[in-house]
Amino acid sequence: xGDRHSQLDQDEEKRLEPSAMPxxxxxxxxxxxDARFSSPDWLYERKLDxxxxxxxxxxxxxxxxxxxxxALNRTYPELVEPLESACDRPFIADGEIVAFDGNVTSxxxxxxxxxxxxxxxxxxxxxxxxxxxxxxxxxxxxRLDQLPLRRRKALLRSTLAFExxxxxxxxxxxxxxxxxxxxxxxxxxxxxxxxxxxxxxHSRSRDWLKFKCVNQQELVIVGFTDPKGExxxxxxxxxxxxxxxxxxxxxxxxxxxxxxxxxxxxxxxAKRERRTAPVENGPDxxxxxxxxxxxxxxxxxxEWTEDGRLRHPRFLGLRDDKPATxxxxxxxxx
Numbered sequence: 001x002g003d004r005h006s007q008l009d010q011d012e013e014k015r016l017e018p019s020a021m022p023x024x025x026x027x028x029x030x031x032x033x034d035a036r037f038s039s040p041d042w043l044y045e046r047k048l049d050x051x052x053x054x055x056x057x058x059x060x061x062x063x064x065x066x067x068x069x070x071a072l073n074r075t076y077p078e079l080v081e082p083l084e085s086a087c088d089r090p091f092i093a094d095g096e097i098v099a100f101d102g103n104v105t106s107x108x109x110x111x112x113x114x115x116x117x118x119x120x121x122x123x124x125x126x127x128x129x130x131x132x133x134x135x136x137x138x139x140x141x142x143r144l145d146q147l148p149l150r151r152r153k154a155l156l157r158s159t160l161a162f163e164x165x166x167x168x169x170x171x172x173x174x175x176x177x178x179x180x181x182x183x184x185x186x187x188x189x190x191x192x193x194x195x196x197x198x199x200x201x202h203s204r205s206r207d208w209l210k211f212k213c214v215n216q217q218e219l220v221i222v223g224f225t226d227p228k229g230e231x232x233x234x235x236x237x238x239x240x241x242x243x244x245x246x247x248x249x250x251x252x253x254x255x256x257x258x259x260x261x262x263x264x265x266x267x268x269x270a271k272r273e274r275r276t277a278p279v280e281n282g283p284d285x286x287x288x289x290x291x292x293x294x295x296x297x298x299x300x301x302x303e304w305t306e307d308g309r310l311r312h313p314r315f316l317g318l319r320d321d322k323p324a325t326x327x328x329x330x331x332x333x334x
Contacts, residue, residue, distance in 0.1 A: 007155060008147075015146040021058055021090050025137055027067050028094070028201050030192055030208035034332040036177050041197065043150065043171040044179050047190040047210065048132055049105040050098030051114060051321060055083055055133070058090045064097075066321040072097070077119035079131050079165060086160040092138035093156060095169070099127050104187045107298055108256070111317030133160065134169035137200055148197040176211070184213035206333070214300060216316070219250055220324045221295040222278050224269050226287040233262030234269065237297065237315065238288065240279050241329045249279040250308065250329070253299055256315030265318070268295065293324050304329075 008016075053072060056063040062083035064072040073080050076097055099110040109127055116122045136156035137144055144152050153171070162168045171194075172179050180191050190212040198207035223238035236254035240247045257265075272291040282288070298316040305311055308329075 007158065008151070012147055012151060017143040017146065018141060019138075019143045020141075021056065021092065021138055022143075023056075024065070024069060025054065025092060026202035027052060027054060028135075028208060029204040030210045031204055031206050032210045032212065032330045032332050035209075036180050036211055037193075038174055038176045038178070040174045041195060042176060042193050043153075043173055043196050044176045044211075045134060045169050045171045045192045045194065046183065046188055047192050047212070048096040048098050048169075049107045049189045049216075050096045050110055050132075052096050053094075053131070054137075055091075055093045055095065055131075057083060057087060057092075068321050068323065070321060074117045074119050075113060075115070075122055076129055076131075077122055079129065082163065082166050083131075086162070086166055089140050089159070090138070091136060091140075091159065093133045093160070094135035094137060095131050095133035097129050097131050099129050105189070107316050114317065115320055128165075130165045130167055132167050132169045133162075135200060145200040145202075147199070149194055149200070150196045152200065180211050180213075183211075187213075189214060189216065215303060216298065216300045217330045218296050218319055218322055218327050219299050219310075220247065220293045220327050221269070221291060221297055222247065222249070222282065222293050223288050223290045224266070225252070225285065225289070227262075231262070232259075233257075233266035234289075235287070238279075238282060238290075239297065239299065239310070239313075240282075240293065241327050242325060243329060247279050247293055248308065248329075249282045251310040251313060252283075253297075253310070253313040253315050255313075256300075261315075296320075296322055296324055296327055 052067045054065050062080050098105040101109050112125055112127045136152045157168050176193055183191050193209040195207040219239040219241055221237050222240040225235040227235045236252040238252045239250045241250055269291050274290050274292055277290045278293045296319045298319050299313050300316055301310040301313040303311045
């Protein structure tokens, strides 16, 4: 593949940080915004609805880690060998593992793979996965954090061999508004706008911005209600989020569950049942069962109401790549 130094100018060479490969680097996170804009100083990527991961490739092979350092090799075994074959030099790359429902990435479908730790069962799940890589953080003997994004993406594309199930995350330049409209028409979750000359920040940054076509975020499960009629397991999940170190009630969700989820999730909730409410402003209902707030759910919804409740929420799946205490309400920033 391409030689790194032949692609860098003198200034970029000075920005390289010679280093042994770190065991871990925190991922860069995007900031939600309601603003939509076009700019020659920004590039625009499809927002993928999957599981964020970092890939560490060294002489011992490839390690896939979630954003909270959970090992994912056994959950997605079909990605390991392609990653090891993609490049024979040490590298760290940033990406997202997705499953498709038609032409749209579906977290609900990926949910059937998340949490599986038996490679044979993972392969037999019937859910094919793809790994989109969109950034290169380390290569050979140097950290690339201070290189501009556009250069890091160019190095990523020229350094790794991309064949399914590995894909390079393409981008468009300048025309973010038209691309956003197109993304929404296609049923995508949205776009990520990225400042083209920005370094890689190991934190949340306004150099990466989320343009969302639909509202979707993680919320903490704080309780559940009894099922009614022929339904089994539970009726609805009660949800919350942390704000100022307090767990605030966000409403309940009663749709988006299949029979398997109702059974398996109810068993997990029953293990965590408690007498007292973990939220101060939850509903006072006889049918409520409160639980220790440990499980995190991905929820789609139309909007937040003025009193901080979800409107038309839908359960999409459980997340195990983020601790409950890190779940906050996402508020758009201009």
